[in-house]
Amino acid sequence: MSVVLSILLIAFCIQGLVKFAVGFMVPCPIRSRRVASYYQRGGRIISIYDTATLITVVALIVLLAGWCLVKQSRE
Numbered sequence: 764m765s766v767v768l769s770i771l772l773i774a775f776c777i778q779g780l781v782k783f784a785v786g787f788m789v790p791c792p793i794r795s796r797r798v799a800s801y802y803q804r805g806g807r808i809i810s811i812y813d814t815a816t817l818i819t820v821v822a823l824i825v826l827l828a829g830w831c832l833v834k835q836s837r838e
Contacts, residue, residue: 768826775819 786794801808 765830768823768830771819771823771826775823 789797798809
């Protein structure tokens with residue numbers, strides 16, 4: 764379980780770092796136009812991204828809670 768948790772945490776951190784880096788590397792007008800274009804297409808891409816992020820966070824919380832319970836029961 765700790766391997767799965769580690770992989771998910773690493774993937775989530777990498778995704779956050781990439782998003783943070785893109786926020787600094789891509790000029791604001793370009794980012795604004797890109798986000799506006801997503802909303803003009805119905806916002807489906809943003810909805811998928813938000814759902815995937817929510818699922819990842821929930822999976823991390825469940826795995827972390829399960830890992831803590833297993834670890835605590837072994838002590």
